[in-house]
Amino acid sequence: MSRFRSMDALSHACHNLPQPDNGARAAIRAREAILTKPQGSLGTLEDLVAWFGSWRPLSLDTAALCVFAGNHGVLAQGVSSWPGSVTASMVGNFDRGGAAINQLARCADAALHVIPVNGLKATNDITRAPALSEAQFLEAVSLGYDAVPETCDLLALGEMGIGNTTVAAALSAALFGGEGRDWAGLGAGLDESGIRRKISAIDRALALHGRDHDPLTLARLYGGWELAALLGAALAARHRRIPVLLDGFVVTAAVAPLALCAEDGLAHVRIAHYSNEQGHRSLSAKLGLSPLLDLALRLGEGSGAALAIPLVRAAIACHTGMASFDDVAIADGTNRISAR
Protein backbone atom coordinates (compact mmCIF):
# COMPACT_ATOMS: atom_id res chain seq x y z
CA MET A 1 0.00 0.00 0.00
CA SER A 2 1.40 3.39 -1.02
CA ARG A 3 2.30 5.93 1.67
CA PHE A 4 0.27 8.49 -0.32
CA ARG A 5 -3.16 7.00 -1.03
CA SER A 6 -4.61 9.86 -3.06
CA MET A 7 -3.48 12.90 -5.02
CA ASP A 8 -5.16 15.00 -2.32
CA ALA A 9 -3.06 13.37 0.40
CA LEU A 10 0.10 14.00 -1.63
CA SER A 11 -0.94 17.55 -2.39
CA HIS A 12 -1.48 18.15 1.34
CA ALA A 13 2.05 16.90 2.08
CA CYS A 14 3.45 19.21 -0.62
CA HIS A 15 1.62 22.25 0.72
CA ASN A 16 2.39 21.78 4.43
CA LEU A 17 6.12 22.00 4.77
CA PRO A 18 8.54 22.61 7.65
CA GLN A 19 10.13 26.03 7.33
CA PRO A 20 13.82 27.01 7.63
CA ASP A 21 15.04 28.09 11.07
CA ASN A 22 15.69 31.77 10.45
CA GLY A 23 17.10 32.24 13.97
CA ALA A 24 19.78 29.62 13.31
CA ARG A 25 20.51 31.24 9.95
CA ALA A 26 20.93 34.67 11.57
CA ALA A 27 23.25 33.24 14.25
CA ILE A 28 25.43 31.68 11.54
CA ARG A 29 25.55 34.96 9.62
CA ALA A 30 26.55 36.78 12.81
CA ARG A 31 29.36 34.35 13.60
CA GLU A 32 30.55 34.48 9.98
CA ALA A 33 31.18 38.19 10.50
CA ILE A 34 33.65 37.67 13.39
CA LEU A 35 35.72 34.85 11.83
CA THR A 36 39.33 35.59 10.87
CA LYS A 37 38.79 36.63 7.27
CA PRO A 38 37.57 39.69 5.44
CA GLN A 39 33.77 39.92 5.52
CA GLY A 40 32.12 37.89 2.80
CA SER A 41 35.42 36.52 1.53
CA LEU A 42 34.23 32.91 1.58
CA GLY A 43 31.50 33.87 -0.86
CA THR A 44 29.15 31.02 -1.76
CA LEU A 45 30.59 28.87 1.08
CA GLU A 46 29.07 31.40 3.49
CA ASP A 47 25.69 31.09 1.77
CA LEU A 48 25.94 27.30 1.80
CA VAL A 49 26.60 27.02 5.53
CA ALA A 50 23.76 29.44 6.34
CA TRP A 51 21.41 27.41 4.11
CA PHE A 52 22.48 24.07 5.63
CA GLY A 53 22.26 25.42 9.18
CA SER A 54 18.73 26.68 8.64
CA TRP A 55 17.66 23.02 8.29
CA ARG A 56 19.84 21.06 10.72
CA PRO A 57 22.85 21.31 13.08
CA LEU A 58 26.21 22.03 11.46
CA SER A 59 27.65 18.54 11.16
CA LEU A 60 27.79 16.38 8.07
CA ASP A 61 28.51 12.82 9.15
CA THR A 62 26.45 10.96 6.57
CA ALA A 63 25.84 12.00 2.98
CA ALA A 64 23.55 9.76 0.92
CA LEU A 65 23.26 9.70 -2.86
CA CYS A 66 20.02 8.15 -4.16
CA VAL A 67 19.92 7.28 -7.87
CA PHE A 68 16.47 6.31 -9.18
CA ALA A 69 16.17 4.39 -12.46
CA GLY A 70 13.21 4.03 -14.79
CA ASN A 71 12.22 3.45 -18.41
CA HIS A 72 10.13 5.49 -20.85
CA GLY A 73 7.53 4.55 -23.45
CA VAL A 74 8.33 7.68 -25.46
CA LEU A 75 11.47 5.88 -26.68
CA ALA A 76 9.17 4.45 -29.38
CA GLN A 77 9.33 7.93 -30.99
CA GLY A 78 13.08 7.64 -31.64
CA VAL A 79 14.03 10.32 -29.07
CA SER A 80 17.27 8.74 -27.80
CA SER A 81 20.25 7.31 -29.60
CA TRP A 82 20.35 4.46 -27.07
CA PRO A 83 17.96 1.54 -26.50
CA GLY A 84 15.97 1.26 -23.27
CA SER A 85 17.94 -1.88 -22.33
CA VAL A 86 20.89 0.40 -21.47
CA THR A 87 19.00 1.54 -18.34
CA ALA A 88 19.17 -1.99 -16.88
CA SER A 89 22.76 -2.45 -18.08
CA MET A 90 23.79 0.72 -16.27
CA VAL A 91 21.95 -0.33 -13.09
CA GLY A 92 24.05 -3.52 -13.24
CA ASN A 93 27.14 -1.38 -13.78
CA PHE A 94 26.22 0.76 -10.74
CA ASP A 95 25.82 -2.40 -8.67
CA ARG A 96 29.27 -3.62 -9.76
CA GLY A 97 30.91 -0.24 -9.11
CA GLY A 98 31.88 0.47 -12.72
CA ALA A 99 30.06 3.73 -13.52
CA ALA A 100 31.15 7.33 -13.16
CA ILE A 101 28.78 7.78 -10.24
CA ASN A 102 30.44 4.98 -8.25
CA GLN A 103 33.79 6.77 -8.42
CA LEU A 104 32.29 10.20 -7.67
CA ALA A 105 30.24 8.93 -4.72
CA ARG A 106 33.36 7.30 -3.28
CA CYS A 107 35.37 10.52 -3.69
CA ALA A 108 32.56 12.41 -1.90
CA ASP A 109 32.36 9.79 0.90
CA ALA A 110 28.66 9.37 0.12
CA ALA A 111 26.65 6.16 0.51
CA LEU A 112 25.27 5.27 -2.94
CA HIS A 113 21.74 3.83 -3.10
CA VAL A 114 20.53 2.66 -6.52
CA ILE A 115 16.77 2.21 -6.73
CA PRO A 116 15.19 0.77 -9.92
CA VAL A 117 11.51 1.76 -10.08
CA ASN A 118 8.69 -0.54 -11.28
CA GLY A 119 11.15 -3.31 -12.17
CA LEU A 120 12.35 -0.98 -14.96
CA LYS A 121 9.16 -1.62 -16.92
CA ALA A 122 8.46 1.47 -19.06
CA THR A 123 5.81 4.18 -18.68
CA ASN A 124 3.25 4.80 -21.39
CA ASP A 125 4.43 6.78 -24.41
CA ILE A 126 3.56 10.40 -23.47
CA THR A 127 2.70 11.22 -27.10
CA ARG A 128 -0.21 8.77 -26.79
CA ALA A 129 -1.29 8.58 -23.12
CA PRO A 130 -0.49 9.90 -19.64
CA ALA A 131 2.96 8.65 -18.59
CA LEU A 132 1.51 7.16 -15.40
CA SER A 133 -1.92 6.50 -13.90
CA GLU A 134 -2.67 8.16 -10.55
CA ALA A 135 -2.08 4.87 -8.72
CA GLN A 136 1.27 4.35 -10.48
CA PHE A 137 2.36 7.93 -9.81
CA LEU A 138 1.48 7.69 -6.11
CA GLU A 139 3.29 4.35 -5.85
CA ALA A 140 6.46 5.84 -7.37
CA VAL A 141 6.34 9.02 -5.25
CA SER A 142 5.84 6.85 -2.15
CA LEU A 143 8.75 4.60 -3.08
CA GLY A 144 11.00 7.64 -3.48
CA TYR A 145 9.79 9.08 -0.18
CA ASP A 146 10.58 5.85 1.68
CA ALA A 147 13.96 5.39 -0.03
CA VAL A 148 15.54 8.35 1.77
CA PRO A 149 17.75 6.83 4.51
CA GLU A 150 16.46 7.50 8.03
CA THR A 151 19.82 8.84 9.08
CA CYS A 152 21.48 11.19 6.66
CA ASP A 153 22.57 14.79 7.00
CA LEU A 154 22.67 15.60 3.29
CA LEU A 155 20.84 13.98 0.37
CA ALA A 156 22.14 14.08 -3.20
CA LEU A 157 19.80 12.99 -6.01
CA GLY A 158 20.54 11.36 -9.36
CA GLU A 159 18.80 9.34 -12.08
CA MET A 160 19.26 6.79 -14.83
CA GLY A 161 16.65 6.31 -17.56
CA ILE A 162 17.18 6.23 -21.31
CA GLY A 163 14.75 8.75 -22.83
CA ASN A 164 14.36 10.78 -19.65
CA THR A 165 15.72 14.07 -21.04
CA THR A 166 12.69 14.05 -23.38
CA VAL A 167 10.15 13.71 -20.59
CA ALA A 168 12.07 16.21 -18.42
CA ALA A 169 11.88 18.70 -21.32
CA ALA A 170 8.16 18.05 -21.82
CA LEU A 171 7.49 18.48 -18.09
CA SER A 172 9.53 21.72 -18.01
CA ALA A 173 7.53 23.10 -20.95
CA ALA A 174 4.25 22.10 -19.30
CA LEU A 175 5.24 23.74 -15.99
CA PHE A 176 6.96 26.88 -17.25
CA GLY A 177 5.81 27.48 -20.84
CA GLY A 178 7.57 27.24 -24.18
CA GLU A 179 7.69 24.54 -26.83
CA GLY A 180 9.79 21.48 -27.54
CA ARG A 181 12.49 23.52 -29.27
CA ASP A 182 12.98 25.63 -26.12
CA TRP A 183 13.68 22.65 -23.88
CA ALA A 184 15.02 19.77 -26.01
CA GLY A 185 18.77 19.13 -25.79
CA LEU A 186 21.24 16.51 -26.96
CA GLY A 187 20.60 14.15 -24.05
CA ALA A 188 22.98 11.20 -24.21
CA GLY A 189 24.04 12.31 -27.74
CA LEU A 190 21.52 12.94 -30.53
CA ASP A 191 22.08 13.86 -34.17
CA GLU A 192 20.07 16.50 -36.09
CA SER A 193 17.24 14.17 -37.07
CA GLY A 194 17.08 12.78 -33.53
CA ILE A 195 16.65 16.29 -32.13
CA ARG A 196 13.84 16.93 -34.63
CA ARG A 197 12.06 13.75 -33.49
CA LYS A 198 12.54 14.76 -29.85
CA ILE A 199 11.09 18.24 -30.40
CA SER A 200 8.15 16.79 -32.31
CA ALA A 201 7.45 14.22 -29.57
CA ILE A 202 7.46 16.94 -26.89
CA ASP A 203 5.14 19.17 -28.94
CA ARG A 204 2.73 16.28 -29.60
CA ALA A 205 2.68 15.40 -25.89
CA LEU A 206 1.95 19.06 -25.04
CA ALA A 207 -0.89 19.13 -27.59
CA LEU A 208 -2.35 15.90 -26.15
CA HIS A 209 -2.22 16.64 -22.41
CA GLY A 210 -2.20 20.45 -22.30
CA ARG A 211 -0.79 22.54 -19.47
CA ASP A 212 -3.91 23.42 -17.58
CA HIS A 213 -3.45 21.06 -14.64
CA ASP A 214 -2.04 21.33 -11.13
CA PRO A 215 1.76 20.77 -10.90
CA LEU A 216 1.49 17.23 -9.46
CA THR A 217 -0.86 16.16 -12.25
CA LEU A 218 1.60 17.59 -14.80
CA ALA A 219 4.33 15.48 -13.16
CA ARG A 220 2.12 12.40 -13.59
CA LEU A 221 1.12 13.15 -17.20
CA TYR A 222 4.60 13.99 -18.53
CA GLY A 223 7.17 12.53 -16.11
CA GLY A 224 7.97 8.93 -15.39
CA TRP A 225 8.77 6.37 -12.74
CA GLU A 226 12.15 7.71 -11.65
CA LEU A 227 11.05 11.36 -11.90
CA ALA A 228 8.08 10.69 -9.60
CA ALA A 229 10.36 8.86 -7.15
CA LEU A 230 12.77 11.83 -7.18
CA LEU A 231 9.89 14.15 -6.31
CA GLY A 232 8.97 11.84 -3.42
CA ALA A 233 12.56 11.76 -2.15
CA ALA A 234 12.86 15.56 -2.22
CA LEU A 235 9.55 15.81 -0.35
CA ALA A 236 10.68 13.30 2.30
CA ALA A 237 13.89 15.25 2.77
CA ARG A 238 11.91 18.44 3.36
CA HIS A 239 9.68 16.79 5.96
CA ARG A 240 12.79 15.43 7.72
CA ARG A 241 14.74 18.70 7.42
CA ILE A 242 17.49 17.15 5.26
CA PRO A 243 19.18 19.56 2.80
CA VAL A 244 19.26 18.28 -0.79
CA LEU A 245 21.68 18.66 -3.69
CA LEU A 246 20.01 18.27 -7.08
CA ASP A 247 21.92 16.94 -10.06
CA GLY A 248 21.25 18.21 -13.58
CA PHE A 249 18.34 18.88 -15.90
CA VAL A 250 16.35 15.69 -15.29
CA VAL A 251 16.50 15.83 -11.48
CA THR A 252 15.73 19.54 -11.44
CA ALA A 253 12.68 19.05 -13.69
CA ALA A 254 11.49 16.13 -11.55
CA VAL A 255 11.35 18.18 -8.34
CA ALA A 256 10.26 21.49 -9.95
CA PRO A 257 6.54 20.79 -9.26
CA LEU A 258 7.29 21.22 -5.52
CA ALA A 259 8.23 24.85 -6.19
CA LEU A 260 4.87 25.46 -7.81
CA CYS A 261 2.87 23.70 -5.07
CA ALA A 262 4.15 25.92 -2.27
CA GLU A 263 6.07 29.15 -2.11
CA ASP A 264 9.58 28.19 -0.95
CA GLY A 265 8.77 24.55 -1.74
CA LEU A 266 12.40 24.09 -2.78
CA ALA A 267 13.99 26.17 -0.01
CA HIS A 268 15.78 23.04 1.22
CA VAL A 269 17.51 22.34 -2.12
CA ARG A 270 20.51 23.64 -4.01
CA ILE A 271 21.21 22.81 -7.64
CA ALA A 272 24.69 21.28 -7.64
CA HIS A 273 25.82 22.25 -11.14
CA TYR A 274 24.84 23.73 -14.49
CA SER A 275 24.31 20.76 -16.78
CA ASN A 276 25.28 21.24 -20.41
CA GLU A 277 21.85 19.87 -21.33
CA GLN A 278 20.05 22.75 -23.02
CA GLY A 279 17.19 23.85 -20.83
CA HIS A 280 18.96 23.51 -17.48
CA ARG A 281 19.99 27.17 -17.33
CA SER A 282 16.45 28.36 -18.08
CA LEU A 283 14.97 25.87 -15.65
CA SER A 284 17.37 26.98 -12.88
CA ALA A 285 16.45 30.61 -13.62
CA LYS A 286 12.71 29.84 -13.51
CA LEU A 287 13.26 28.31 -10.07
CA GLY A 288 15.38 31.26 -8.89
CA LEU A 289 18.27 28.93 -8.03
CA SER A 290 21.93 29.45 -9.01
CA PRO A 291 23.80 26.18 -9.52
CA LEU A 292 27.03 25.84 -7.53
CA LEU A 293 29.42 24.42 -10.16
CA ASP A 294 29.86 24.83 -13.91
CA LEU A 295 31.91 21.89 -15.19
CA ALA A 296 30.28 21.26 -18.60
CA LEU A 297 28.96 17.87 -17.46
CA ARG A 298 26.05 16.32 -19.35
CA LEU A 299 25.90 12.89 -17.80
CA GLY A 300 23.17 12.70 -15.17
CA GLU A 301 23.45 9.75 -12.71
CA GLY A 302 23.95 12.26 -9.88
CA SER A 303 27.46 13.15 -11.09
CA GLY A 304 27.19 16.90 -10.44
CA ALA A 305 25.42 16.37 -7.13
CA ALA A 306 28.22 14.09 -5.91
CA LEU A 307 30.84 16.66 -6.90
CA ALA A 308 29.12 19.36 -4.83
CA ILE A 309 29.04 17.33 -1.58
CA PRO A 310 32.66 18.30 -0.66
CA LEU A 311 31.70 21.96 -1.09
CA VAL A 312 29.08 21.60 1.63
CA ARG A 313 31.59 19.80 3.84
CA ALA A 314 34.12 22.58 3.20
CA ALA A 315 31.59 25.29 4.04
CA ILE A 316 30.72 23.64 7.36
CA ALA A 317 34.39 22.96 8.20
CA CYS A 318 35.36 26.62 7.71
CA HIS A 319 32.46 27.93 9.72
CA THR A 320 32.88 25.53 12.64
CA GLY A 321 36.70 25.29 12.63
CA MET A 322 37.87 28.86 12.12
CA ALA A 323 38.97 31.11 14.95
CA SER A 324 37.32 34.47 15.58
CA PHE A 325 39.27 37.74 15.84
CA ASP A 326 38.66 37.65 19.61
CA ASP A 327 40.11 34.11 19.84
CA VAL A 328 43.28 35.32 18.10
CA ALA A 329 43.63 38.35 20.37
CA ILE A 330 43.29 36.16 23.46
CA ALA A 331 45.72 33.53 22.13
CA ASP A 332 48.53 35.93 21.25
CA GLY A 333 48.09 38.34 24.13
CA THR A 334 47.77 41.72 22.49
CA ASN A 335 47.99 41.51 18.72
CA ARG A 336 44.35 41.98 17.74
CA ILE A 337 43.91 41.68 13.96
CA SER A 338 42.03 44.73 12.83
CA ALA A 339 41.61 46.92 9.80
CA ARG A 340 43.67 50.09 9.73
Ligand SMILES: Cc1cc2ncn([C@H]3O[C@H](COP(=O)(O)O)[C@@H](O)[C@H]3O)c2cc1C
Ligand atom coordinates in the same frame (compact mmCIF):
# COMPACT_ATOMS: atom_id res chain seq x y z
C1 LIG B 1 25.97 4.60 -21.23
C2 LIG B 1 25.11 5.70 -20.60
C3 LIG B 1 25.30 6.06 -19.27
C4 LIG B 1 24.54 7.09 -18.74
N1 LIG B 1 24.52 7.61 -17.52
C5 LIG B 1 23.63 8.56 -17.48
N2 LIG B 1 23.04 8.70 -18.66
C6 LIG B 1 22.04 9.74 -18.94
O1 LIG B 1 21.49 9.62 -20.25
C7 LIG B 1 20.10 9.30 -20.21
C8 LIG B 1 19.28 10.40 -20.79
O2 LIG B 1 19.61 10.69 -22.13
P1 LIG B 1 18.55 10.45 -23.30
O3 LIG B 1 17.31 11.17 -22.91
O4 LIG B 1 19.20 11.04 -24.51
O5 LIG B 1 18.34 8.96 -23.44
C9 LIG B 1 19.76 9.07 -18.77
O6 LIG B 1 19.83 7.72 -18.48
C10 LIG B 1 20.82 9.85 -18.04
O7 LIG B 1 21.01 9.48 -16.72
C11 LIG B 1 23.57 7.77 -19.48
C12 LIG B 1 23.35 7.41 -20.82
C13 LIG B 1 24.12 6.37 -21.38
C14 LIG B 1 23.88 5.97 -22.81
Ligand SMILES: O=C(O)c1cccnc1
Ligand atom coordinates in the same frame (compact mmCIF):
# COMPACT_ATOMS: atom_id res chain seq x y z
O1 LIG C 1 21.53 17.09 -16.94
C1 LIG C 1 21.02 15.96 -16.97
O2 LIG C 1 20.22 15.59 -16.10
C2 LIG C 1 21.37 15.02 -18.09
C3 LIG C 1 22.08 15.42 -19.20
C4 LIG C 1 22.35 14.54 -20.20
C5 LIG C 1 21.93 13.24 -20.12
N1 LIG C 1 21.23 12.86 -19.05
C6 LIG C 1 20.95 13.71 -18.04
